[in-house]
Amino acid sequence: MSERQRADHQLNAAVPADGAHAAVPKQRDPGEVVAELDDLAVWFPTPAGVVRAVDGVSLRVRRGETLGLVGESGSGKSTAGLALLRLVDPTSGTVRVAGEDVTRWSRRRLRALRRRVAMVFQDPQASLDPRLTIGASIAEPLIVHRLTDGGAARRRRVDELLDMVGLRGELADRHPHELSGGQRQRVGIARALAGEPDLIVLDEPIASLDLSVQAQIMNLLRRLQRDLGLTYLFIAHDLAAVEHMSDRMAVMYLGRIVETGTPAQIWRDPAHPYTAALLSAVPVADPQAERDRRRIILSGDIPSPVDPPGGCRFRTRCPQARPECAETDPVLAEVDPDHRAACLFAGEAVRAMRSR
Amino acid sequence: MKPVLAVEDLTVTIGTRRGPAHAVAGVDWAVRPGETLALVGESGSGKSMSVLAATGLAPRTARVTGRVHLHDTELTGLTEERRRRLRGRHIGFVFQDPMTSLNPVLTVGRQVTEAAEEHLALTRRAARSRAVELLDLVGIPSAGQRVDAYPHQFSGGMRQRVVIAMALACEPDLLIADEPTTALDVTTQAQIVELVADLQQRLGTAVVWITHDLGVVAGIADTVAVMYGGRILEQGPVDAVFGAPSHPYTGALLAARPDPAAGGGDLVTIAGAPPSPLDLPAGCAFWPRCPVRGDARCEHELPPLVPVSAGHQVRTFYPKPSDGERR
Numbered sequence: 221m222s223e224r225q226r227a228d229h230q231l232n233a234a235v236p237a238d239g240a241h242a243a244v245p246k247q248r249d250p251g252e253v254v255a256e257l258d259d260l261a262v263w264f265p266t267p268a269g270v271v272r273a274v275d276g277v278s279l280r281v282r283r284g285e286t287l288g289l290v291g292e293s294g295s296g297k298s299t300a301g302l303a304l305l306r307l308v309d310p311t312s313g314t315v316r317v318a319g320e321d322v323t324r325w326s327r328r329r330l331r332a333l334r335r336r337v338a339m340v341f342q343d344p345q346a347s348l349d350p351r352l353t354i355g356a357s358i359a360e361p362l363i364v365h366r367l368t369d370g371g372a373a374r375r376r377r378v379d380e381l382l383d384m385v386g387l388r389g390e391l392a393d394r395h396p397h398e399l400s401g402g403q404r405q406r407v408g409i410a411r412a413l414a415g416e417p418d419l420i421v422l423d424e425p426i427a428s429l430d431l432s433v434q435a436q437i438m439n440l441l442r443r444l445q446r447d448l449g450l451t452y453l454f455i456a457h458d459l460a461a462v463e464h465m466s467d468r469m470a471v472m473y474l475g476r477i478v479e480t481g482t483p484a485q486i487w488r489d490p491a492h493p494y495t496a497a498l499l500s501a502v503p504v505a506d507p508q509a510e511r512d513r514r515r516i517i518l519s520g521d522i523p524s525p526v527d528p529p530g531g532c533r534f535r536t537r538c539p540q541a542r543p544e545c546a547e548t549d550p551v552l553a554e555v556d557p558d559h560r561a562a563c564l565f566a567g568e569a570v571r572a573m574r575s576r
Numbered sequence: 577m578k579p580v581l582a583v584e585d586l587t588v589t590i591g592t593r594r595g596p597a598h599a600v601a602g603v604d605w606a607v608r609p610g611e612t613l614a615l616v617g618e619s620g621s622g623k624s625m626s627v628l629a630a631t632g633l634a635p636r637t638a639r640v641t642g643r644v645h646l647h648d649t650e651l652t653g654l655t656e657e658r659r660r661r662l663r664g665r666h667i668g669f670v671f672q673d674p675m676t677s678l679n680p681v682l683t684v685g686r687q688v689t690e691a692a693e694e695h696l697a698l699t700r701r702a703a704r705s706r707a708v709e710l711l712d713l714v715g716i717p718s719a720g721q722r723v724d725a726y727p728h729q730f731s732g733g734m735r736q737r738v739v740i741a742m743a744l745a746c747e748p749d750l751l752i753a754d755e756p757t758t759a760l761d762v763t764t765q766a767q768i769v770e771l772v773a774d775l776q777q778r779l780g781t782a783v784v785w786i787t788h789d790l791g792v793v794a795g796i797a798d799t800v801a802v803m804y805g806g807r808i809l810e811q812g813p814v815d816a817v818f819g820a821p822s823h824p825y826t827g828a829l830l831a832a833r834p835d836p837a838a839g840g841g842d843l844v845t846i847a848g849a850p851p852s853p854l855d856l857p858a859g860c861a862f863w864p865r866c867p868v869r870g871d872a873r874c875e876h877e878l879p880p881l882v883p884v885s886a887g888h889q890v891r892t893f894y895p896k897p898s899d900g901e902r903r
């Protein structure tokens with residue numbers, strides 16, 4: 221990181237993380253922060269150089285809400301999610317869970333963290349042990365965290381968890397290959413629920429499922445949240461799904477959050493040119509709308525995270541890039557209440573792109 | 577206009593240890609010059625297998641019946657060698673993962689024109705300049721230099737462009753695109769969709785686009801065939817099928833996607849999962865999951881494909897009347 225970037229980052233860190241505006245009176249109690257990333261960087265050394273997967277990300281997840289994290293491949297969204305479980309080691313910055321700084325926790329202490337923060341992965345086939353029965357897979361976290369007393373209690377709890385995710389109790393004796401993709405993902409969710417976690421990180425939980433099954437899983441996740449008061453970090457590349465699932469959302473590009481806001485703000489009134497381009501690229505199942513729409517086609521590919529562009533990271537592909545964009549690394553700044561964008565020409569650039 | 581490729585009563589049965597899998601259970605479709613036919617369906621619906629079988633690329637263990645016409649030639653009766661030649665000359669393929677089509681140890685230039693050297697009898701030098709031309713056509717910047725690069729030096733989106741250049745090298749009449757954007761990011765997908773639409777307009781190529789993404793279909797297709805359990809449940813002009821879906825499955829599929837313009841209520845779901853090709857229901861394949869669930873006939877009798885409006889057909893005993901009929 222250059223001196224200039226470091227200075228920008230400190231500035232970034234000084235801005236309260238999204239939504240926490242002490243000066244702005246809130247209608248609703250903002251709620252307890254369950255998990256928090258503060259100016260997090262996760263860098264990976266590779267033969268090609270240091271990959272800056274996450275490079276200065278601050279976010280807060282509050283109890284009972286769904287924070288949606290959207291971005292394309294290489295944006296760092298999954299790495300940010302893994303950092304909340306300390307499944308990757310932060311290079312700098314802080315990870316806080318339930319008020320405790322877990323950034324430097326030892327392997328032994330992390331076991332307790334893994335009960336508080338659970339994860340559901342994209343591919344339920346890969347995340348379930350093929351040799352274990354479904355019941356044994358769900359019982360595993362109960363044993364590891366010593367949550368049930370004896371086999372009978374454990375079996376009762378497994379039954380209860382299967383019921384919560386809409387699976388019949390007799391599936392406990394089956395193996396993963398005997399289940400459909402949707403059923404396997406339900407098992408993944410049951411496992412995540414086992415430890416009654418404070419936060420569930422959902423990393424592309426519907427991406428490998430058939431369309432008709434995606435809707436089932438999204439409805440299930442929302443019902444469980446309502447019934448159990450769960451807190452989600454919903455990570456996906458599917459903008460419509462994130463919009464549907466989230467109370468607030470954050471858009472990532474090349475290791476940074478470029479825009480945060482409510483789904484309605486982001487969908488109707490994006491302030492960052494990248495968000496606007498992303499939205500315009502999402503195909504909708506309406507032939508007339510597809511013919512009428514004006515697409516913002518971005519040129520080129522996402523730059524290498526080994527050597528991100530100086531200044532604004534999006535400027536090399538931004539249809540509205542101006543000379544200033546190479547000079548200044550923009551920080552997330554408020555464009556509307558609860559709506560922030562990291563663009564020197566936030567709002568204005570999008571209006572110019574859309575009116576062309 | 578006569579179809580480039582027409583498939584009639586095609587079935588594909590694959591022998592497995594657990595019995596015969598009816599991957600394709602009788603489909604008919606045709607694609608005309610300059611037209612895009614989208615085959616849409618969930619996994620296991622038979623959409624890819626019907627195209628692979630039609631072009632002679634089904635696995636060896638598959639038994640294929642039915643008739644396939646490439647222009648005027650009936651393909652199923654031909655020798656493998658003759659079919660291979662016709663395929664190479666007339667059909668270009670683009671698959672989901674560009675790396676399955678690219679050889680990692682050959683330069684992209686060599687690969688783009690490898691087939692053309694054989695089918696069009698190009699010299700090495702002519703082939704190289706043709707490769708530069710094609711890479712330029714598919715929007716690869718500085719094609720003159722990139723022609724000597726290897727696949728690993730390209731991004732995912734650029735690799736898919738190389739595969740499209742390869743598919744176009746023999747100036748095919750038909751491009752078969754099997755989930756060509758599924759592995760790509762949405763902004764890259766938009767680039768590739770626009771590229772194919774632009775090339776099609778310029779070259780008049782017919783396109784069969786296989787996908788599970790209804791949004792992509794809405795943007796690219798002239799006609800669409802919705803597949804389920806190895807059969808077509810509904811087909812017709814894209815505006816008719818999307819504007820007035822007549823099969824309960826099509827309607828439910830279109831309603832299952834979250835719509836940011838609508839409220840945030842629960843999504844419409846289809847209970848259960850698609851049927852296994854090892855165990856297709858006797859009657860309508862969608863019957864066990866159908867929200868309409870008409871009567872015993874649905875369970876025991878296969879509904880025929882019946883017309884609902886011009887060019888719009890549906891396979892159900894309970895079609896929803898189209899807007900045209902209501903008016």
